[in-house]
Amino acid sequence: MLAKRIIPCLDVTAGRVVKGVNFLELRDAGDPVEIARRYDEQGADELTFLDITASSDARDIMLHIVEQVANQVFIPLTVGGGVRSVADVRRLLNAGADKVSMNSAAVYNPELVAEASGKVGNQCIVVAIDAKRIAPGKWGVFTHGGRKLTELDAIEWAQRVEKLGAGEILLTSMDRDGTKIGFDLALVRAVSDAVNIPVIASGGVGNLQHLADGVIEGRADAVLAASIFHYGEHTVREAKEYMRSHGVEVRL
Amino acid sequence: MKIVVVDYGMGNLRSVAKAIEKVASASASVLISSSAADIQAADRVVVPGQGAMHDCMHEFLSRGLREAVFAAAQSKPFLGICVGMQMLFDHSEEGDTPGLGFIPGQVRRFADGMAGQDGARLKVPHMGWNEVNPVLPHPLWQGIEPGARFYFVHSYYCQPTDSAATAATTDYGLRFTSAVAQANIFAVQFHPEKSATAGLQLLSNFVSWQP
Numbered sequence: 001m002l003a004k005r006i007i008p009c010l011d012v013t014a015g016r017v018v019k020g021v022n023f024l025e026l027r028d029a030g031d032p033v034e035i036a037r038r039y040d041e042q043g044a045d046e047l048t049f050l051d052i053t054a055s056s057d058a059r060d061i062m063l064h065i066v067e068q069v070a071n072q073v074f075i076p077l078t079v080g081g082g083v084r085s086v087a088d089v090r091r092l093l094n095a096g097a098d099k100v101s102m103n104s105a106a107v108y109n110p111e112l113v114a115e116a117s118g119k120v121g122n123q124c125i126v127v128a129i130d131a132k133r134i135a136p137g138k139w140g141v142f143t144h145g146g147r148k149l150t151e152l153d154a155i156e157w158a159q160r161v162e163k164l165g166a167g168e169i170l171l172t173s174m175d176r177d178g179t180k181i182g183f184d185l186a187l188v189r190a191v192s193d194a195v196n197i198p199v200i201a202s203g204g205v206g207n208l209q210h211l212a213d214g215v216i217e218g219r220a221d222a223v224l225a226a227s228i229f230h231y232g233e234h235t236v237r238e239a240k241e242y243m244r245s246h247g248v249e250v251r252l
Numbered sequence: 253m254k255i256v257v258v259d260y261g262m263g264n265l266r267s268v269a270k271a272i273e274k275v276a277s278a279s280a281s282v283l284i285s286s287s288a289a290d291i292q293a294a295d296r297v298v299v300p301g302q303g304a305m306h307d308c309m310h311e312f313l314s315r316g317l318r319e320a321v322f323a324a325a326q327s328k329p330f331l332g333i334c335v336g337m338q339m340l341f342d343h344s345e346e347g348d349t350p351g352l353g354f355i356p357g358q359v360r361r362f363a364d365g366m367a368g369q370d371g372a373r374l375k376v377p378h379m380g381w382n383e384v385n386p387v388l389p390h391p392l393w394q395g396i397e398p399g400a401r402f403y404f405v406h407s408y409y410c411q412p413t414d415s416a417a418t419a420a421t422t423d424y425g426l427r428f429t430s431a432v433a434q435a436n437i438f439a440v441q442f443h444p445e446k447s448a449t450a451g452l453q454l455l456s457n458f459v460s461w462q463p
């Protein structure tokens with residue numbers, strides 16, 4: 001049976017892993033290559049790197065980090081942040097990324113999703129959706145690291161990117177990100193049920209039960225977390241053991 | 253020893269080469285190449301592949317690789333990965349594409365709306381870590397537990413005409429062939445280069461395999 005994936009997320013700026021609260025107030029969490037190696041040893045199923053500055057200088061730093069990680073860590077790597085063109089996608093894949101995540105660029109230029117997946121295959125293209133609750137049962141899509149509200153509905157947007165050729169959706173609740181009070185399970189379930197491609201739940205994990213909830217109640221295919229792993233509260237292995245004891249199929 | 257990873261512009265060649273370098277002896281050289289001469293001179297050949305089958309076949313054939321790869325598939329240890337496995341078959345449903353025809357059989361798409369044993373909906377692509385169950389003894393399974401998990405990411409699966417070619421199966425809505433073995437050819441649907449310890453073990457077995 002296919003295992004549910006646990007994915008530590010590394011937000012990177014200026015060559016360092018950082019973590020913010022509600023997309024603000026950054027705190028240093030260490031060296032990306034060292035952290036990636038540690039999570040691999042703990043049994044992480046994949047790693048996600050998000051370049052949260054994504055200026056042109058930062059892009060070269062990120063490529064270098066991806067190369068170094070890919071030389072040492074033999075699990076799938078997803079990289080995102082500032083991806084605007086098929087050339088950006090190719091650069092990251094050539095550096096050793098397995099999947100590339102796009103967010104704002106997909107919203108403002110949906111053709112990019114189609115073009116990129118046509119060129120490199122839909123299994124390599126992840127669309128990241130930053131969603132925020134705007135009414136009961138309704139979530140709006142934000143861009144630019146959560147600063148700009150668009151007119152898009154999160155569920156409709158997820159269905160649209162699937163048609164355009166996305167192979168996976170990385171779904172972050174902006175209401176929950178950094179709060180440690182758990183995923184927005186209604187959001188996760190609504191999106192996961194609306195599409196036929198895998199959905200990664202993100203935003204709000206504060207304990208191991210939250211991870212299990214994302215899969216069991218949110219029906220996510222994978223769960224992503226940062227701070228509970230970065231600051232040594234839990235190892236990935238502990239997370240997997242906990243999920244297994246709650247009936248979730250994991251790779252241990 | 254010279255190991256060539258065949259470059260036809262599709263797939264994460266660098267990861268495949270790095271993973272083989274990690275398990276090969278220091279005297280081995282791992283070369284990413286699209287040259288027929290390099291493939292002829294190689295001791296072992298790896299054909300990775302990612303993306304759409306039609307594009308893969310097009311790039312592969314337009315680089316004039318068919319003969320060299322055909323010769324390698326008949327004469328030396330040969331490893332196909334993902335679309336590199338699918339291309340060995342006669343035909344793929346993806347874009348109605350003819351394959352190389354080294355192994356008789358078809359490549360089919362997972363149906364939308366499949367359900368697992370627990371009734372949960374199974375999504376396509378089949379993405380993540382799933383169990384690989386060897387169905388015949390083979391040197392490439394050495395040190396790998398039956399049911400070990402490998403990383404998959406694909407929407408199409410191979411269906412050999414002769415089930416004797418099946419080296420392992422995996423369950424995802426149906427039981428499909430996740431590895432094939434035929435003389436000096438071994439091919440896998442999963443990505444050993446992205447499958448942590450189990451994947452590196454399989455690559456290590458390939459590097460020392462004497463068919």
